Amino acid sequence: MREPPVPSTQAKMVGWYDAGVLAQSAWMMTIANLFGRHSDSRLIEALSNQPQGVFRFEADTPEGDLWLDFVSDVGDGFNPTYTVARGIAAPELDVQGADGQAVHTRAGSVLVFGGDQVYPYPTRGAYEERTEAPYAAAFAAADRKPKVFAVPGNHDWFDSLVAFSRLFCRPERGFAGCPTGQTRSYFAMQLPGDWWLCAVDLQFGSEMDEPQEAYFREVSRKMGEDAHIILCVPSPQWIYAESYPDIAGYSDDSLRDLEERVLGRKIAVFLTGDLHHYKRHESADGQQKIVSGGGGAFLHPTHVPEGDTLRTGHKLRATFPDADTSRGLTWRNLLFPWLNPGFLGLVGLFYLLSAWFASATFGPEDLTSLSQAFKAAIEGALREPVNGLWLLMFVAAIIFFTDTHSKWYRLVGGFAHACAHLAAAFLAGWLSLWFTTQVLGLPFGSITQMAIAGIITFLVGAVAGALVMGGYLFLSLRFFGRHANEAFSSLRVQDYKQWLRLRIDAAGALTIHAIGIDRVPRRWRGPVERPEPDDPRATAPRLIDRVTLKPLGKGRYGAEQLRTDHPTRQA
Numbered sequence: 298m299r300e301p302p303v304p305s306t307q308a309k310m311v312g313w314y315d316a317g318v319l320a321q322s323a324w325m326m327t328i329a330n331l332f333g334r335h336s337d338s339r340l341i342e343a344l345s346n347q348p349q350g351v352f353r354f355e356a357d358t359p360e361g362d363l364w365l366d367f368v369s370d371v372g373d374g375f376n377p378t379y380t381v382a383r384g385i386a387a388p389e390l391d392v393q394g395a396d397g398q399a400v401h402t403r404a405g406s407v408l409v410f411g412g413d414q415v416y417p418y419p420t421r422g423a424y425e426e427r428t429e430a431p432y433a434a435a436f437a438a439a440d441r442k443p444k445v446f447a448v449p450g451n452h453d454w455f456d457s458l459v460a461f462s463r464l465f466c467r468p469e470r471g472f473a474g475c476p477t478g479q480t481r482s483y484f485a486m487q488l489p490g491d492w493w494l495c496a497v498d499l500q501f502g503s504e505m506d507e508p509q510e511a512y513f514r515e516v517s518r519k520m521g522e523d524a525h526i527i528l529c530v531p532s533p534q535w536i537y538a539e540s541y542p543d544i545a546g547y548s549d550d551s552l553r554d555l556e557e558r559v560l561g562r563k564i565a566v567f568l569t570g571d572l573h574h575y576k577r578h579e580s581a582d583g584q585q586k587i588v589s590g591g592g593g594a595f596l597h598p599t600h601v602p603e604g605d606t607l608r609t610g611h612k613l614r615a616t617f618p619d620a621d622t623s624r625g626l627t628w629r630n631l632l633f634p635w636l637n638p639g640f641l642g643l644v645g646l647f648y649l650l651s652a653w654f655a656s657a658t659f660g661p662e663d664l665t666s667l668s669q670a671f672k673a674a675i676e677g678a679l680r681e682p683v684n685g686l687w688l689l690m691f692v693a694a695i696i697f698f699t700d701t702h703s704k705w706y707r708l709v710g711g712f713a714h715a716c717a718h719l720a721a722a723f724l725a726g727w728l729s730l731w732f733t734t735q736v737l738g739l740p741f742g743s744i745t746q747m748a749i750a751g752i753i754t755f756l757v758g759a760v761a762g763a764l765v766m767g768g769y770l771f772l773s774l775r776f777f778g779r780h781a782n783e784a785f786s787s788l789r790v791q792d793y794k795q796w797l798r799l800r801i802d803a804a805g806a807l808t809i810h811a812i813g814i815d816r817v818p819r820r821w822r823g824p825v826e827r828p829e830p831d832d833p834r835a836t837a838p839r840l841i842d843r844v845t846l847k848p849l850g851k852g853r854y855g856a857e858q859l860r861t862d863h864p865t866r867q868a
Contacts, residue, residue, distance in 0.1 A: 298469070298470065298471040298474070298476070299470045299471060300474075301429060301430075301433035301437075301471075301472075301473045301474035302425045302426075302429055302430040302433060303430055303433060303434060303825075303826035304375070304379075304426075304430045304431060304434050304825055304826055304828070305426070305430070305825065306375075306426065306825075307375035307376070307379075307821070307825075307828075308373075308374055308375045308426055308427050309374055309375075310373055310374035310376075310377075310595060310789040310791060311373055311374070311416045311417045311595075311789070312637065312639045312789070313417070313595075313637075313786040313787065313789070314637040314639060314640035314786075314787055315637075315639030315640065316639060316640070316642060316643040317639075318417050318639075319643070321417070321418060322417055322418065349479065349480050349481050349484065349512070351485045351486065351487050351516055351519060352444075352446075352478055352479075352484060352485070352486045352487070353486070353487045354406065354407060354444075354486060354487070354488055354489075355489060356489050356801075356803065357406040358403065360802070360803060361489075361802065361803030362403075362800055362801065362802050362803065363406070363407075363488055363489050363800070363801045364402070364403045364404065364405040364406060364798065364799065364800050365405040365406070365407045365408075365409065365488075365494075365798075365799045365800075365801075366385050366404065366405035366407070366408045366409070366443070366796060366797065366798055366799070367408075367409045367411055367529075367568055367589060367796065367797040367798075367799060368381060368385060368408070368409075368410060368411065368589075368592040368796040368797070369410065369411030369412050369413065369450075369569070369570025369571070369589055369590045369591075369592050370411075370412065370413045370450070370570045370571065370573050370590040370591070370592045370593065370594040371410065371413075371414055371415075371428055371592035371593040371594070372413075372414050372415035372416055372423070372424070372427040372428035372593060372594075373416045373427065373593045373594040373595060374593065374789075374791055375427075375431060376791050376817045376818060376819060377592075377593040377594075377791045377792075377794045377817045378427065378428065378431045378592070378593035379431040379434065379435065379828070380794060380814060380817040380818060380830075380835075381591075381592050381593055381794050381795075381796055381814070382431050382432045382434075382435035382436075383435045383438070383439075384796065384812065384814070384838050385404065385405075385408065385435070385796060386404065386432075386435040386436050386438065386439035386441050387404060387439055388403070388404050388439060388441060389401065389402070389403055389404070390402050390403075390404070390798075390812070390838060392810070392812055392837075392838050392839050392840040393837075393839050393840065394839070394840040394843070394859065395840070395859070400810065400840050400843070402798045402800075402810055402812070403798075403800075404439075404441060404443070405443055405798065405799070406443055406444065407443055407444050407446070407486070408443045408444070408445050408446070408475070409446050409447070409448075409494070409496065409529065410445070410446070410447035410448070410465075410592075411447075411448060411450075411496075411529055411531075411568060411569060411570040411589065411590075412447075412448055412449060412450025412451075412453065412531045412532070412569070412570045412571060413450035413451065413452045413453060413570060413571065413590075413594065414428050414447060414449075414450070414452075414453055414461065414464075414465075415427050415428050415452060415453070415460075416452060416594055417452070418452065418455045418456070419452060419453050419454075419455055419456050419459075419460040419461060420456075420460060421460050421463065423460075424460050424461075424464050428464075429464065429472060429473050430473075432472070432473040432475075433473035433474050434826055434827050434828070436473055436474055436475060437474060437827065438827050442474060442475045442476065443475055444475070444476050444477070444478060445465070445471075445472045445473070445475045445476070445477050446465070446477070446478065446479055446484055446486075446496065447461070447464075447465040447472075447479075448482065448483065448484075448496040448497070448498060448529050448530075448531060449461050449482050449498055449531065450531050450532070450570065450571055451531065451532070451571070454500055458482055461482065462482070465477055465479065466479055466480050466481060466482065467480075468480065481498075481509075481512075482498040483496055483497050483498045483509050483512065483513075484496050485512075485513065485516040487519075488801055489801050489803075489805070490525070490801050490802075490804075490805030490806070490807070490848075491520075491521050491523060491524050491525060491805065491848075492524075492525045492526075492527065492565075492801055492805070492807060493516070493520055493524055493525065493526050493527065494526075494527045494528075494529065495513060495516065495526060495527070495528050495529065495560065496528075496529035497509065497513070497528070497529070497530055497531075497555065498531065499530065499531050499532075499551060504551065505551075505555070505559065510559055513555075513559050513560060514559060516560075517559070517560045517561055517562070520562065523848070523850060523851075524562060525565045525807070525846075525848055525854075526560060526562055526563075526564050526565055526566075527564075527565060527566045527568060527799075527807075528552075528555065528556075528560075528564045528566070528567050528568065529568045529569065530552060530555075530567060530568070530569045531569065531570075531571060532569055532570075532571040533567075533569045533571060533572055533576075533586070533588045534549035534551065534552055535549050535552070535567070535578070535586050535607055535609065535611070536572060536576070536588065536602070537549075538607075538608060539602040539604070539607060539608065540601070540602045540702070540778075541702040542608075542702065549609075552567070562852070563584070563852035564584065565583075565584060565585070565807075565846060565848075565852075565854060566584070566585045566587065566807070566809070566846070567584075567585065567586045567587065568587050568589065568797070569587070569588055569589070569590070570588065570589060570590030570592070571588075571590055572588050572590050572597045573590040573591060573594045573595060573596055573597040573785075574588065574590060574591060574596060574597045574598070574599050574616065574617060574618070574623075574793070575587075575588065575589055575590075575591055575599075575615070575616060575617035575795050575811055575813065575841065575842065576588040576599060576613065576615070576616050577613075577614045577615045577616075577811070577842060577844070578607055578611035578612060578613055578614065579611060579612055579614050579844070579856060579858075580609070580610055580611045580612075581610065582852065582853045582854065583846060583849075583853060583854030583855060583856040584611070584852075584854070585809070585844065585846070585856070586607075586611055587797070587809070589795065589796065589797050589811065591617070591793065591794045591795035591796065591813070592794065592795075592796060593794065595785060595786050595788065595789045595790055595791075596618075596626070596785055596788070596790035596792070596793050597781060597782065597785050598623040598624075598626070598627065598774065598781050598784070598785055599616040599617070599618060599619070599620055599622075599623040600620035600621075600623040600624050601774065601778040601781050602778060603778060614842070614844070614858060615811070615841070615842040615859075617793060617795055617811065617813045617841045617842070618793045618815075622793075624775070626785070626788060626790060627771060627774050627775050627784065628771065629788050630767045630768070630770045630771035630774070630784055630787060630788070631767055631768065631771055632767065633763050633764065633766055633767025633768075633770070633787055634759075634760050634763035634764060634767065636787060636788060636789070637763065637787055640763055640766070641759035641760065641762075641763055642759065644758065644759055644762030644763055644766065645755040645756065645758045645759030645762065646755070647691075647718075647722075647758075647762065648718075648721070648722040648725055648726075648754060648755070648757075648758025648759070648761070648762050649751060649754050649755045649758060650687070651687070651688075651691065651718075651719060651722035651723075651726075652722050652723065652725055652726025652727075652729070652754045652758065653726070653751075653754075654677075654678075654681075654683065654684040654687050654688075655674040655677065655678070655684070655722070655723050655726055656670075656674070656726050656727070656730060657677055657681065657684060658673050658674070658676065658677035658680070658681065659673055659674075659730065660673070661734070661741045664727075664730055664731050664734050664735065664741065665731075665735070667727060670723075670727050671723065674723060688719070691715060691718070691719070692711075692712065692715040692719075695711050695712075695714050695715035695718065696708060696711030696712060696715065697711070698711065698714075699711035699714065699779075700773070700779045700780045700781075700782075700783065701777075701779055706777075710773070710777075710779075714765075714769050717765050717768075717769070718762060718765055721758070721761045721762060721765055722758055722761075722762070724761075725753075725754050725757040725758045725761055726750075726754050726758075728753075728757070729749075729750040729751070729753035729754045729757065730750050732750075732753065733746045733749050733750045733753070734746060737749070767787070770783055770784040770787065771784070791817050791819075792814070792815060792816045792817055793813065793814075793815060794813070794814045794817055795811055795812060795813040795814065795841060796811075796812055797809055797810065797811055797812070798810040798812055804847075805847075805848060806845055806846065806847045806848075807845070807846045808843065808844070808845040808846075809842075809843065809844050809845075809846075810840060810842075810843050811840070811841045811842035811843065812838050812839070812840060812841065813838065813839060813840075813841035814835075814836060814837075814838050814839075815836045815839070816834060816835050816836045817835060818830035818831065818832035818835040819832050819834075819835075820832045840859070842858075842859055843858070843859040844856055844857065844858045844859070845857040845858075
C-alpha cells in the first residue's frame with residue numbers, strides 16, 4: 298500500500314468567484330458535459346477491471362453491533378475537512394444530545410464517502426492536498442484504518458473519473474493509509490441484520506449504464522425477500538424535484554426506476570450529499586430520505602425550498618443548521634465585495650468594457666448632462682454593431698445565469714439584473730469622464746484623460762458590480778428562494794459541518810446518528826502533519842438528530858426519533 302501524504306499546507310476555502318476558478322470550472326464543466334457521456338468511464342471500468350462482487354461485513358463489537366460512517370462533500374478548506382476527519386477517526390465519541398444526555402458512539406469499521414470528494418475540480422494534487430492528506434493525518438493520530446469506499450459526485454466526474462479511480466478504485470494503493478476494495482465507481486455491501494448498502498454512480502444525472510445495472514440486478518438476486526436497503530446516490534433528486542418541478546433532469550424518476558425495476562424492493566433509507574447541509578425527510582411507513590453533505594465544503598441554505606412536505610408525502614423531520622440560522626446567513630451577501638475580492642477584477646473589467654462601448658459616441662457636450670449622455674449611449678448601441686452586440690451578449694449571459702424553472706421569471710429577473718449592471722457601468726463611466734474633464738480640467742479625449750477615466754471606471758465598477766451581484770443574490774434567495782448555490786458559495790461558510798454514524802445492532806435495528814459541529818477551529822497547534830485545535834471558540838461535536846429503524850416487514854419500519862425541542866427541528 299502506498300505511503301499516505303501528510304498535510305504540507307492548510308488549504309483555504311475555495312474562492313468560487315475568483316476569476317481563475319470561474320474560468321476553470323466553466324471549462325471543465327463544458328468538457329465534461331460535451332465529451333463525458335461519450336467516453337463513459339463506468340463502461341471502461343467494467344471492461345478493464347476484475348469482476349467486483351459484494352463486500353460483506355460482520356458485527357465488529359462484542360455486543361454484536363456493526364458501526365459505519367458516512368460523510369460527503371469533503372476536500373474544500375482544511376479547517377472543516379480536517380475537523381470532520383478527526384471526529385470520524387476518533388475510536389469512541391460521546392456526543393451530547395439536546396436533552397443534555399451523552400450518547401456513546403463508536404467509529405465505523407467502514408467509511409463511505411458519498412460524493413464530491415474534492416473541490417473545486419478533481420486534479421491529482423487537489424485530491425491529495427485537500428482530501429487524502431487531512432484524512433491520513435487524522436487516521437494516523439487515532440491509529441485507525443477503516444475500510445474506505447466512495448461514490449463519485451459531479452465534481453469527481455469533471456475529469457471523467459480519472460483521478461477518482463486512481464484514489465479509490467485501486468485496492469493496491471489504498472486511501473490515506475487505509476484499505477480500499479472497490480474496483481468500480483459503484484459497489485454493494487451485505488451488512489448484518491439483512492441490511493444492504495448499495496452505492497450507485499449516476500454520471501451527471503444520466504441513466505445507469507448497462508454493466509452497473511447488471512451488477513445491481515445480480516446483487517438483488519442475492520438478497521433475501523425482506524432485505525433492507527440503504528441506497529447511496531450522488532444527489533438529492535427529491536429536493537431538486539421541489540425546486541425545479543418542470544425540468545426532467547431534476548426529477549426523481551431515476552430513483553424510482555432503481556427501486557422498482559433494478560433492485561425490485563422498497564428502499565429503507567436514501568443517503569446522499571451534494572447539498573452541503575443536513576436534512577432528513579420521512580414517509581408514513583418509515584422510509585428515510587437523508588441529505589448529509591456537511592463533510593467540509595461551503596454551507597448550503599436549509600430554509601429553501603419552502604415547505605415541510607415533499608411531493609411524495611415525506612415530511613421534514615430535522616435540518617442542520619436550522620432555518621432561522623440559514624435565513625440570517627443570507628444577509629452576508631450584502632458584503633459580497635469583501636467576501637469575494639477575487640471577483641472584483643473580473644467585474645471591473647466587464648464594467649470598463651461596457652462603459653468604453655457606451656461612451657464611444659460621446660462628445661464634450663454630453664459630459665455635463667446625464668440625460669444627454671444616456672441618449673448618446675442608446676443611439677450608439679443602435680448604430681454601432683460592436684456596441685449593440687456586446688450589450689446583447691451581456692444581457693443574454695445574465696438571463697442564462699438566472700436560476701429558475703420559469704421562463705418568464707428568468708426573462709424578467711435576468712433582464713432586471715442585467716439592467717442593474719449596465720446602469721451601474723454607465724454611471725461609473727460617465728462619472729469618470731465628468732470628473733476628469735470638469736473637475737481635473739483634462740482635455741476630453743486626451744491620452745491622460747482617457748487613462749485616468751479608465752482607471753476610475755475600473756475601480757468604481759469593481760466595487761459597484763460586486764455590490765449589485767451581492768444584492769441580486771440576496772434578493773433572489775431571501776424573497777424568491779432562488780440562487781441557493783450561488784448565494785451561499787459566495788459566503789464560504791466553514792461552520793455547521795456534520796457526518797452520519799450508522800449502527801446496526803444485534804437485533805437488526807438501524808440507528809442513524811447525525812453528528813454536527815457548529816463552529817470548526819480556525820487555528821491549530823503542533824506539527825503540520827498532525828495538528829491539534831487551538832481555538833477556544835470552536836465547538837465540540839454534538840448529536841443533531843437520531844432515528845432508529847426497526848423492520849416491521851413488507852417494507853415498513855418503526856421509526857423512533859429524537860423527540861425534543863432540538864434547534865435543528867423545523868416548525
